[in-house]
Amino acid sequence: MPTIxxxxxxxxxxxxxxTLIIGILAALAGVYELDRYDEGxxxxxxxxxxxxxxxxxxxxxxxxxLGAFLGSIKVLVVHLTLLGILIVSHIWKLSHYNENKQxxxxxxxxxxxxxxxxxxxxxxxxxxxxxxCCGNKGFGDYTSLNIKVPSSCFHTRDGxxxxxxxxxxxxxxxxxxxxxxxxYEKWAHCGLIGYELVGIIxxxxxxxxxxxxxxxxxx
Numbered sequence: 001m002p003t004i005x006x007x008x009x010x011x012x013x014x015x016x017x018x019t020l021i022i023g024i025l026a027a028l029a030g031v032y033e034l035d036r037y038d039e040g041x042x043x044x045x046x047x048x049x050x051x052x053x054x055x056x057x058x059x060x061x062x063x064x065x066l067g068a069f070l071g072s073i074k075v076l077v078v079h080l081t082l083l084g085i086l087i088v089s090h091i092w093k094l095s096h097y098n099e100n101k102q103x104x105x106x107x108x109x110x111x112x113x114x115x116x117x118x119x120x121x122x123x124x125x126x127x128x129x130x131x132x133c134c135g136n137k138g139f140g141d142y143t144s145l146n147i148k149v150p151s152s153c154f155h156t157r158d159g160x161x162x163x164x165x166x167x168x169x170x171x172x173x174x175x176x177x178x179x180x181x182x183x184y185e186k187w188a189h190c191g192l193i194g195y196e197l198v199g200i201i202x203x204x205x206x207x208x209x210x211x212x213x214x215x216x217x218x219x
Contacts, residue, residue: 005206008205008206008209010068012064012067012068013069015198015202016060016062016065016199017061019057019061019064019195020062020065022061023054023057023058023061024054026188027051027054027058030047030054034048034051049089053090053093056082056089057086057192059082060082063075063079063082064199064203071210073207073210076203076207076210080203083196083199083203087196090189090193090196091193094189099179102179103175103178106175106178107171107175109174110127110170110174110175111136111171114135114136114141114170114171125152126152127174128150128153128166131170131173132155132166132173133153133166133173134149134152134153134165134166134169135153137169137171137172138167138169139166149165153165154166
């Protein structure tokens with residue numbers, strides 16, 4: 001029935017509009033995390049892979065909207081192909097999931113900032129404010145070297161500093177936070193596989209409806 005076909009077309013348009021938003025958010029998240037790793041490192045390259053996947057998702061969503069709106073089977077086939085490529089990419093990412101490797105990369109990142117802090121005061125202060133931590137292993141890293149504990153090590157409210165600095169070191173705090181984000185990314189990949197499978201089913205169903213329409217006109 002034409003009514004079913006039209007409903008499927010508009011459902012596909014709405015679905016791919018949501019997919020477009022998800023792709024844009026994924027791209028923004030990738031850009032935000034890109035600065036956290038050294039250029040040329042494996043983790044830095046992984047973020048470029050994530051950006052590539054987000055770009056492919058945006059492209060697939062745009063092509064899906066166009067194919068559904070125009071009722072073009074050829075355009076929808078390109079859309080389905082891109083979704084299939086994305087599912088393979090998600091499976092590849094999940095197969096390389098390694099929490100120990102992530103923790104090692106985070107340790108290198110924090111240690112590099114701390115070493116820079118010892119040479120140029122202020123290098124780690126933004127990290128200390130963001131994660132409410134102090135020094136590498138604790139504020140004792142400053143006091144043991146006869147360095148004044150910076151204001152970024154103290155909780156600040158209405159311009160007033162707390163009496164005592166943050167007890168937790170940045171190594172532990174950042175490792176915990178980054179690992180949590182890494183685990184969220186794992187579940188995001190799993191969720192996107194399911195979401196993209198729904199998109200493939202919807203696209204195939206719409207293609208079948210459009211094929212039936214073409215056959216009826218042929219008769």
